[in-house]
Amino acid sequence: MRGPGLCGGCDWQHATLEAQRALKASVVAEQLSRLAGITRDVLVEEVPGAKDGLGWRTRVQFAATREGVLGFRKHRSHDIQPVEACLIAHPSVEEVGVETHTWRNSMGVEVIASSGGEHAVVIAPKPRSSVAVPPLEAPASILVNQGKGRSEPRHGSGMLHEQVGDRVFQVTGSGFWQVHPGAAETLLDAVLSYAAPEPGEWALDLYCGVGLFAAGLAEAVGPSGAVFGVENEAAAVRDARANLRDLPWAQVERGRVEDALDRFEIERADLVVVDPPRSGLGREVVTRIASLEASRLVYVSCDPATLARDLAWFAELGYGLADLRAFDAFPMTHHVECVALLVR
Numbered sequence: 629m630r631g632p633g634l635c636g637g638c639d640w641q642h643a644t645l646e647a648q649r650a651l652k653a654s655v656v657a658e659q660l661s662r663l664a665g666i667t668r669d670v671l672v673e674e675v676p677g678a679k680d681g682l683g684w685r686t687r688v689q690f691a692a693t694r695e696g697v698l699g700f701r702k703h704r705s706h707d708i709q710p711v712e713a714c715l716i717a718h719p720s721v722e723e724v725g726v727e728t729h730t731w732r733n734s735m736g737v738e739v740i741a742s743s744g745g746e747h748a749v750v751i752a753p754k755p756r757s758s759v760a761v762p763p764l765e766a767p768a769s770i771l772v773n774q775g776k777g778r779s780e781p782r783h784g785s786g787m788l789h790e791q792v793g794d795r796v797f798q799v800t801g802s803g804f805w806q807v808h809p810g811a812a813e814t815l816l817d818a819v820l821s822y823a824a825p826e827p828g829e830w831a832l833d834l835y836c837g838v839g840l841f842a843a844g845l846a847e848a849v850g851p852s853g854a855v856f857g858v859e860n861e862a863a864a865v866r867d868a869r870a871n872l873r874d875l876p877w878a879q880v881e882r883g884r885v886e887d888a889l890d891r892f893e894i895e896r897a898d899l900v901v902v903d904p905p906r907s908g909l910g911r912e913v914v915t916r917i918a919s920l921e922a923s924r925l926v927y928v929s930c931d932p933a934t935l936a937r938d939l940a941w942f943a944e945l946g947y948g949l950a951d952l953r954a955f956d957a958f959p960m961t962h963h964v965e966c967v968a969l970l971v972r
Contacts, residue, residue: 634702634703634709635699635700635701635702635703635709635711636700636701636702636703636704636705636709637700637701637714637716637961638715638716638960638961639960639961639962640960640961640962641715641960645674645680645681645956645959648681648956648959648960649672649674649956650672651962652672652954652956652962652964653670653671653672653954654670655932655962655964656670656672656932656952656954656964656966657669657670659932659933659935659936660932660936660939660949660952662936663933663936663937663939663940664936664937664939664940664943664949665940665943666936666939666949668949668952670952670954671953671954672954672955672956672964673953673954673955673956674956675808675810675811675814675955675956675957676810676814677808677809677810678808678809678810678959681716681959681960682715682716682959682960683715683716683717683718683719684716684718684807684808684809684959685714685716685717685718685721685807685808686718686720686721686740686741686742686743686807686808686809687721687738687739687740687741687802687805687807688714688717688721688738688739689736689737689738690711690726690727690736690737690738690739691708691735691736692708692731692734692735692736692737693708693710695730695732696730696731696732696733696734697710697730698710698711698726698727698729698731698736698737699711699727700714711727712727712728713727714727715960716959716960717739718741718809720741720745720747721739721740721741723741723747723765723766724739724741724747724749724764724765724766724768725764725765725766726739726749726764728765729762729763729764730762731751731759731762732759732760733753733754733757733758733759733760734751734752734753734754734759735752735753735754736751736752737749737750737751737752738750738752738773738802739768740788740801740802742788742789742790742799743789743790743791743809744788744789744790744791744796746768746769746787746788746789747766747767747768747769748768748769748770748771748784748786748788748801748802749761749764749768749769749770749771750771750772750773750779750801750802751770751771751772751773751782752773753772753773759772761782761783768784769781769783769784769785769786769787769801770782770783770784771786771801771802773802778863779801779802781801786800786801787799787800787801788800788801788805790805790812792812792813792816792840793813793816795843795871797838797839797840797843797867797871798838798867798870798871799838799867800863800864800866800867801863803837803838803861803863803864803867804837804838804861804864805837805838806957807957807958808957808958811955811957811965812840814955814957815840815928815955815957815965815967816840816841816844818953818955818967819841819844819901819926819928819967820844820845820848822924822926822951822967822969823845823848823899823901823924823926824899824924825845825848825849825853825899826848826849826853826898827848827849827850827852827853828849828850828852828853829849829853829898829899830849830853830854830856830896830897830898831845831849831853831854831855831856831897831898831899831900831901832855832856832857832858832894832897832899832900832901832920832922833845833855833856833857833858833901833903834857834858834885834900834901834902834903834904834917835858835859835860835885835902835903835904835905836857836858836859836864836868836880836903837859837861837864837868837903838864838867838868838871839857839867839868839869839871839872839878839880841901841903841928842855842857842868842872842878842880843871843872843875843878845878845899845901846872846875846877846878847875849877850877851876851877853877854877854878854879855875855877855878855879856878856879856880856881856892856894856897857872857878857879857880857881858880858881858882858883858885858888858889859880859881859882860882860883860884860885861882862882865880865881865882868880885902885904885909885913885916886910886912886913886916889916889920890916894920895919895920896920896921896922897920897921897922898922898923899922899923899924899925899926900917900920900922900924900925900926901925901926901928902917902925902926902927902928903928903929904929904934906930906931906934907931907934908929908931908934908935908937908938909927909934909938910938911941914938914941914942914945915941915945918942918945918946918947921972922972923971923972924950924969924970924971924972925942925947925969925970925971926967926968926969926970927939927966927967927968927969927970928965928966928967929965929966929967929968930963930964930965930966932964932966935966935968939968939970942970946972947970947971947972948970948971949968949969949970950969950970950971951968951969952966952967952968952969953966953967954966955967
């Protein structure tokens with residue numbers, strides 16, 4: 629449970645799901661009004677796969693005490709509250725049973741459960757230390773966190789597989805993937821509905837990760853069209869290229885978006901999809917994307933404040949907010965996922 633002196637993870641666990649979604653809707657609406665001058669009613673939609681808002685998180689990061697006992701940071705504290713189980717962790721995460729063991733010389737342990745039925749445990753060792761892996765309750769690949777988003781397999785391949793519709797995506801280790809089991813398909817459907825890609829169109833997928841949106845766009849534009857993806861994480865680029873190998877008109881290149889568009893001389897696009905980190909796009913990238921003169925932009929955001937800020941900058945460059953959907957992809961927390969459609 630959460631509260632003063634207890635686990636600080638689920639900051640809205642005290643409210644009903646209906647109240648949580650109403651609060652999130654008000655936050656999104658307030659940020660749009662205050663930062664972008666947009667007045668809009670917002671409805672936060674349920675994402676399938678989280679009965680009662682519990683048992684949904686398929687990737688859980690535990691912190692470790694000095695003795696190697698796993699838990700979570702306490703409410704408004706750096707101290708660690710040991711736990712025996714996590715209420716929002718997916719049952720497949722709890723199957724591994726990492727909380728029942730001591731992980732000496734570890735700063736933390738991440739447990740990942742894929743929709744393909746695989747498990748992975750990613751260990752963050754203390755500097756110049758090694759961590760002995762205790763016997764686990766379920767088979768799992770073991771990886772060691774090398775820092776800067778890199779992890780090296782110690783046991784098993786560390787390759788996970790996630791199914792969305794009829795397509796299976798490979799994700800290496802702790803590479804980015806939605807933590808809610810229903811979020812990837814829900815967001816893909818929302819993105820494609822807004823993007824409305826047509827055969828023969830030229831689409832960009834910026835911050836494309838392992839290629840979730842790029843695959844959907846490529847299937848829609850067909851071989852007479854093209855999809856160009858940009859991603860800065862090397863492992864994600866490798867995964868994306870593998871995931872899109874049956875769609876040769878989809879290309880993924882590594883780089884920072886603000887550099888890659890110039891380096892590859894991208895001057896136009898029919899449509900653009902962006903899914904930036906929490907920090908958002910920033911003015912430089914907003915300006916560069918607007919210069920492509922795409923007829924529609926689809927913006928996926930996990931932070932209403934940076935989304936609203938960027939929408940204000942897009943408005944200055946001739947792109948207005950045509951529609952927006954918000955999704956409760958993180959029940960029991962204040963986080964909310966938004967998908968916005970911008971048109972010229």
